Amino acid sequence: MNLETIGKLLENVRKSNPLVHNMTNVVVTNFTANGLLALGASPVMAYAEQEVADMAKIAGALVLNMGTLNEREVKAMLIAGSSANRHQVPVLFDPVGAGATPYRTETAQKIVRELTLSLIRGNAAEIANVIGESWEIKGVDAGEAGGDVATLAKAAAQKLNTVVAITGKVDVISDGSRVYAIHNGHPILTKVTGTGCLLTSVMGAFAAVEKDVLAAGAAALVTYGVAAQLAAEKAAAEGPGSFQIQFLNALSTVTADDVHRLGAIEQTGL
Structure with missing residues (x-):
C-alpha cells in the first residue's frame, strides 16, 4: 500500500461519486452528510424499516453507527445489513460506546454475529x-489504557x-x-463531535x-488524517469551531499531491 495508490483512490471516489447509505446517530447526521459531500461522495440517511432494504441494495456502501441506540433502529440496521449482504x-x-453499558455491548455483538461486515472501525475500548476483552471506557469515549493496539486490531480481525x-493517536x-x-x-x-463517525462513513x-x-480503509485513514492536518494549519489556533469549517473545506480540496506530500503509512511487522 503506497501513497500513489491512495491518491488514485481519492480521485476515484470523486470521479465515481458513490452513494453511501448512513444509518447513523442523531448527534452527527448533518456533519456526516456535509463531510461526505465535501469529499465527493453522495450521502443518504434512511432509517425506516419499510425502505432500508431497498436503499441498502442500491448503495455503494452501508454504514451502521450505533451512537444513539433504540430498539427500532437496531431492527432497521439488521434489515438493511441483511439486504446489503444479499446484494454484495x-x-x-x-x-460507538461498546463497553459503556451492557445494552451497547450486547447490541454490538449481535450486529457482528448476525451480519457479514466488511469493516469495523472504533477506538481500542470499543x-x-x-x-469480549476488557478495556476501560467512559461514556462513548475510550479511556487511556494499556495494551498493544496493533495486536488487538489483528486479533479482532x-x-x-x-x-x-x-x-x-496512531491509527x-x-x-x-x-x-x-x-x-x-x-x-x-477529538474536540469536534462526530469526527470518528464521519471517518467511518468516509471509509x-x-x-x-x-x-x-x-x-x-487505509486510504481513507490517510486521506482523512491529511485533510485534518491541512485544516489545523489554518484554524487549530482559533479553536474547534473554526477547525470544523476548515476541515470540511479540506475534505473538499485535499489532493493526491497533498497525500503524497503528507501521508504517513507503514506496514508493521506483526
Whole structure:
C-alpha cells in the first residue's frame, strides 16, 4: 500500500461519486452528510424499516453507527445489513460506546454475529469490548489504557473475519494478516463531535470504489488524517469551531499531491 495508490483512490471516489447509505446517530447526521459531500461522495440517511432494504441494495456502501441506540433502529440496521449482504454491498460498522453499558455491548455483538461486515472501525475500548476483552471506557469515549493496539486490531480481525480499524493517536488497520499504522491526523479532531463517525462513513465511500477493503480503509485513514492536518494549519489556533469549517473545506480540496506530500503509512511487522 503506497501513497500513489491512495491518491488514485481519492480521485476515484470523486470521479465515481458513490452513494453511501448512513444509518447513523442523531448527534452527527448533518456533519456526516456535509463531510461526505465535501469529499465527493453522495450521502443518504434512511432509517425506516419499510425502505432500508431497498436503499441498502442500491448503495455503494452501508454504514451502521450505533451512537444513539433504540430498539427500532437496531431492527432497521439488521434489515438493511441483511439486504446489503444479499446484494454484495459492503457493510461498515461503528460500535460507538461498546463497553459503556451492557445494552451497547450486547447490541454490538449481535450486529457482528448476525451480519457479514466488511469493516469495523472504533477506538481500542470499543473494539476490545466487541470481541469480549476488557478495556476501560467512559461514556462513548475510550479511556487511556494499556495494551498493544496493533495486536488487538489483528486479533479482532482474525476473530471477526473482517477488516478492523482502531483509531487514536496512531491509527491501525488490519485484515488479520497485514497490519498498517497511519501517522496522520491532529489532536483537535477529538474536540469536534462526530469526527470518528464521519471517518467511518468516509471509509464507506472508499470501500464503495475499492474491493480490497483493507486498501480502501487505509486510504481513507490517510486521506482523512491529511485533510485534518491541512485544516489545523489554518484554524487549530482559533479553536474547534473554526477547525470544523476548515476541515470540511479540506475534505473538499485535499489532493493526491497533498497525500503524497503528507501521508504517513507503514506496514508493521506483526
